[in-house]
Amino acid sequence: MELKHLVIRELHKEEDQATVISERGGSVNTQHPVVPDMVLSLNNALARRSTLTHGSFNKENPNGYPFIQAFENYLSQEQSSSDFLTLSDLGITQLAAAMDSPSSHSAVGGYIIFAHYQQERYEFLLVALVRNRSAISLNDQLSPTEVNEVDLDKLHQAAKFNITSYKKGKDSYLSFMGTKEKGDITHYFSNAFGCTDVTPSKKSTGDLIRATRDFCTQNGMYDEREQVVEDVVSYLSRQRSEKNTANLPEIEQIFDQHIPTEKTEEITGKFGRFANSERYQVSQEFQPHTHTLNAHTKLKAKADNWQVDFAKRSLGIVGSGSDIEFDEEKQTLVLRRMPSRVVEQIKRTLEGDDED
Known part of the structure; x- marks a missing residue:
């Protein structure tokens, strides 16, 4: 991973309270040895999520989403550290406004990380919301001490922009992290960055x-x-x-x-x-x-005394020649071409010798 630019800012917000953008933070030195590892950890944490939604910018209403124009301006410029800071500051302003909407009253703040990086042949912009967590450390006297550390493994919200795909004009170049929560609170990240056409x-x-x-x-x-x-x-x-x-x-x-x-x-x-x-x-x-x-490829079912779990492609009606045949009239399943080890196991069970 080649890290080009990094900005870290902080949003203060408690539930049902107005959002405040902290004066702390700004551009971060990407040459610091721990910085690339931090961004890589965030990227890997997002990759592990299975609730990502994908889409593109809402180009029909660019005036309603200032980040879209700011993003395009950034790509057309030198993409210096100051250019990236300008883009990030506008992004955090839009995030604060989205979090203050009535439908997102339960949203809370944290550290907002903006990272522009190259990974293999793709260029990305990653925006992530993370928070502190309590941890235990040992001091010089080896006494347990409580410390606060940034929880990089637990993303609260994140957005990833595939800059390479965007430049090529592909239909989908934005990824957003979904949640199991209900309501518009889960959409404030996508709304802040002008992406309303997302598909789970x-x-x-x-x-x-x-x-x-x-x-x-x-x-x-x-x-x-x-x-x-x-x-x-x-x-x-x-x-x-x-x-x-x-x-x-x-x-x-x-x-x-x-x-x-x-x-x-x-x-x-x-x-x-x-x-x-x-x-x-x-x-x-x-x-x-x-x-x-799994739902499209496997069939899982169980009764009081048995259960089955097999690939759907193995199932067919009687006379189909499938490995597993279903007789609707007799309401039975017939297993065909069973491995010899399974046959031997069944024989031992019937003989009362199934210790192994």
């Missing part, structure tokens, strides 16, 4: 899988459909495990590998636009949602 990662993942099935069905790819879905889900799972976002161009390439020869000219390169249409609204880039992936 859970919805994006589910809509993409739905679009995958529908595209195959509408284009007569019946024989290829389940394999395409499996490959797309595998891609999403891999991106999620590697803490990377998923993007439609790469998924489109997966599709193109499965298109029958007679349909190559007709539908090659068209899935991205199909999934990004008004019906599905899958962003060009989004964070895969783990639980949604």
Whole structure:
């Protein structure tokens, strides 16, 4: 990671109280040895979240969101330390105003960190809200002492701007951290930075899988459909495990590998636009949602004395030749092609010798 600029400011706000911007803070020396590690910790903490929402600036109302113009001005300038401080100061002003809105009365303050950095081939702006936590340290006499430290692992709110994607004109270049709280309090970060068109990662993942099935069905790819879905889900799972976002161009390439020869000219390169249409609204880039992936790929059920957990692709009706066949009339499941070790385990259990 190459850290270009860093600004740290502080917002004072208690629940139901007005927000006050502290005079403390400002630009931070990026050459200090601990500073890059701090930003990397924040970036990793955001990557671990599965409740990210993705979207873009609200360009229809730029006057209502001053940060949008300030962001564009910053990118068009020298991007000096003073330029970044100007951008950050405007950002924190907008945050304070958003936190003071009636719907965000429960929001509380903390340290606001603005970081401009390069990571591999992408350039980012990260804005994070963190707070102190109590910890125990030992003094010179080895006596326990309570100290306050910044909790970098627990982000309260965060926004990440993919500057590289923005410059390339991609549809999705903003990521925001969601919460389990209800109400507009969860949206003050996105509102402050002019992003109102956001899609939860859970919805994006589910809509993409739905679009995958529908595209195959509408284009007569019946024989290829389940394999395409499996490959797309595998891609999403891999991106999620590697803490990377998923993007439609790469998924489109997966599709193109499965298109029958007679349909190559007709539908090659068209899935991205199909999934990004008004019906599905899958962003060009989004964070895969783990639980949604599991829900679409696995079947879990249990009764009083048993439970099952298997991949949905293994299930079929009687006579389908699937590893697991369902007989609706008899209300039974038949397991086929069981591994020899499972067969032996069942035999030992029936014989009363199941100690191992």
